[in-house]
Amino acid sequence: MLRIAFLHFHMLKLCFFIFLIYWVKSDEEEKCPEFTDLNIGNALSGTELQVQLLLYTRENPNCSERLIEHNVAASGYLDTSKKIVFVIHGFRPTGSPPAWLGDMKELLLSSEDINLIIVDWNRGATTVNYIIAVENCRKVAEILKNYIDQMLVDGASLDTIYMIGVSLGAHIAGFVGQKYNGKVGRITGLDPAGPSFTQQPPEERLDRTDAQFIDVIHSDTDALGFKKPLGTIDFYPNGGMDQPGCPKTVFSGLQYFKCDHQRSVFLFLASLKRRCNIITYPCDSYLDYKRGKCVDCEAFQPMSCPVLGYYADRWKKMLIPKSSPTKAYFDTSDQDPFCMYNYLLEITTWNKGTRRGFIKVKITDYAGNTVESEMNSEASTFRQYKKVKILTGFYQDLDKISKISLTFSTKTLIGPKHKLRILQMRLKSLNNPERLQLCRYDFVLMENTELTFKPIPCPEKGT
The missing domain is CATH 2.60.60.20 (PLAT/LH2 domain)
Incomplete structure (x- = not known):
């Protein structure tokens, strides 16, 4: 009898301990909202669009604050006097969070004292039907405009809004910029998606008129990316395709399909690490660049040749209208920090x-x-x-x-x-x-x- 009572007592203690762990974990999850983590099953069944904005600052670098859609002013960390940087991911056929997201957050916050907002639309981007994700882009842009409108009322300026869009995310950033008649401060497009957008007119994709300054990195122009110039300045690493270190055959599996496309993101991250500046050369074509026709940076003094990535906006070509984009070419090594x-x-x-x-x-x-x-x-x-x-x-x-x-x-x-x-x-x-x-x-x-x-x-x- 005593033995049974003893066992019951220990079972109660175990149950209480499990409950306590669950309660603490749930409480932590509530305190620190995280990027939506889905799987291939969700992609097969499809997901309804849901968007959450996760705010990180130097005051809360490891624990995000979820912004309230219709009450952004209630945020405890958003400082509208500082730059507001949005990071927008793209198509997620497997549902997992982007592998580069953690590095992007840490490096951006260490580089500058900003409001960093991760735009999580994984529910809506996770699907095996790419067309559904494309159709959701306009809806995500509309939701983002609602948030930004409230920030503007609370003292933010369009000049200090910077949107970094990856693949489909680049076009979402463009749609947001359109809604503000191109007055958003800056957009960076990291290999903007090509499929479903290549033949579209400017109003149906990212366009150089969507922000005051737009820099675009094209790393997979022969497959998943967009070939033609889309920004104020368009960068074409290694000519824009077949990135060094990426698999050359389909036998390499998933990496064969995504390595070139993702290289734009890793090149951008490398620019934040400041191990070396990736210098680029304005030129009409990759062939002319390779022939040494466009490597005189003194022609661009006092600005010299542009550097790739986060600090690209420090180079601005003088007296050039938005209808005349600059194309810049360069070669890279096969691994981080990619400098040549x-x-x-x-x-x-x-x-x-x-x-x-x-x-x-x-x-x-x-x-x-x-x-x-x-x-x-x-x-x-x-x-x-x-x-x-x-x-x-x-x-x-x-x-x-x-x-x-x-x-x-x-x-x-x-x-x-x-x-x-x-x-x-x-x-x-x-x-x-x-x-x-x-x-x-x-x-x-x-x-x-x-x-x-x-x-x-x-x-x-x-x-």
Whole structure:
């Protein structure tokens, strides 16, 4: 009997303990609302649109405050005198929260004292039917306008509103901007969705007139992204497709479909980490950029060439109407922080006949560190006394170069080996244009034979 009573007592204690854990957990969940976490089952059955706005500030960086739709003024953390940044996700075919969301929150708050609002429309974006998610975009924009209207009444300014939209989220940001006649301060579009939007007129998608400043990163223009320019300035990493480090075949599974598309987000996050500035080059085409035709940043002084990401708005092209967008191209490495250290190699030859081929570059510093460039994707044409510009890049930056190695190749497997007679070679750092330019004169490159030499400082211009 005593044993039964003892067991009952311990069962009661266990039940109370479980209840206490559940009550505390429920209380924590109530105190710290989180992004909606769904699964593939929800995607298969479909979800009704629900939108919640989760506010984070430096005062509550780890515990969000859910804004009340019709009483935003009741917020305990929203400070309308500060910048208000909205982050809007896109299509969620599996229902899980975006993998990048936590980093986005932490990095934005550490970069600037802002009101950060995560727009959670996972219920409405989670579906296997992409068209339903597309149709919900306009509805989400209408709901966001309701919130923003209340913020404006409470003292906020459209100038300080900044919307970061990913994929479908970029078009949602555009729809919101339309509702305010383009007076919203800034919109960043991270690989705006292409399917269902590519053939649409400006009023049915993100457009450069939707905000005072719009920067767009296009990383998957041949599949899930949007190819044509949409902003004040449009960035095309690696030409806008086939990002380095991403799978090349369908056998890699889900990553094959989303890696290029998501790269825009990770490039933006890299800009917040400030490990290096990703410098970009305004140009008419990726091919012209690769041929070294658009790498003179001095042409844009005093602003120089634009940098990618969060700080892109520090570069604004002067006296350019919104109808004339700027396209900027650049190459990246295959992993975070994605920086490529670019050099311009200028070569003047004195061969009587024309030569076509590639030049591979290695540089070595005084500590013995060596980095090798990728071969230029386009063959260069070398003509007598004509200067040829070759853009080359390295994954690592070497400050003081002691040796340069060049290899000339025509990539032909048969036939005689060729020589390239060099009248002058000049190597210039594009990331650090203040560095000494390095030269070498009168030497011969034998095909497929590496030549290593010590460069000398180039003479100053005009001397």
